[in-house]
Amino acid sequence: MVARRQPVRTPTFGGERMPPAPPASTPEARRRLQELPRKDTVPELALRSALHRLGLRFRVNIAPIPGRRRADVVFRRAQVAVYVDGCFWHGCPTHLRVPRTNREFWEAKFAYNRRRDADTDRQLARAGWRSVRVWEHESPDQAALKVLALLTSIAKR
Ligand SMILES: [Zn+2]
Numbered sequence: 001m002v003a004r005r006q007p008v009r010t011p012t013f014g015g016e017r018m019p020p021a022p023p024a025s026t027p028e029a030r031r032r033l034q035e036l037p038r039k040d041t042v043p044e045l046a047l048r049s050a051l052h053r054l055g056l057r058f059r060v061n062i063a064p065i066p067g068r069r070r071a072d073v074v075f076r077r078a079q080v081a082v083y084v085d086g087c088f089w090h091g092c093p094t095h096l097r098v099p100r101t102n103r104e105f106w107e108a109k110f111a112y113n114r115r116r117d118a119d120t121d122r123q124l125a126r127a128g129w130r131s132v133r134v135w136e137h138e139s140p141d142q143a144a145l146k147v148l149a150l151l152t153s154i155a156k157r
Contacts, residue, residue, distance in 0.1 A: 050144035
């Protein structure tokens with residue numbers, strides 16, 4: 001009897017399924033990927049500190065609307081969600097270098113991530129939220145000022 005691999009449940013949005021992951025090319029490649037931080041990364045922490053220095057209070061790592069990706073920083077009353085997008089996973093135009101091994105998979109994966117980010121922004125907008133996307137390479141102080149400007153403009157309406 002041939003053992004069938006159980007299909008892995010992959011996250012979806014709008015009926016679209018994430019491209020299935022190929023096996024890591026080498027144990028080292030697998031380890032490097034697993035070590036990429038996904039949560040409380042240095043750029044996220046730097047942005048939070050910069051926001052605190054501006055006297056802002058917010059929630060962290062919560063989903064602004066049910067079923068969507070958690071935002072890194074959430075201002076509930078103002079309905080503003082801030083995402084710090086990693087240059088690798090979110091395909092920053094300046095720093096993205098598609099790995100040479102499994103290139104097709106990675107291109108599909110980055111394209112999927114970009115569509116999912118755009119979809120999240122649309123869903124948030126539909127629910128009356130604004131999203132701010134900050135690249136991990138951006139200066140945290142500049143990004144914090146951008147968030148402050150948005151919050152100020154919302155408060156004035
Ligand atoms: Zn970048």
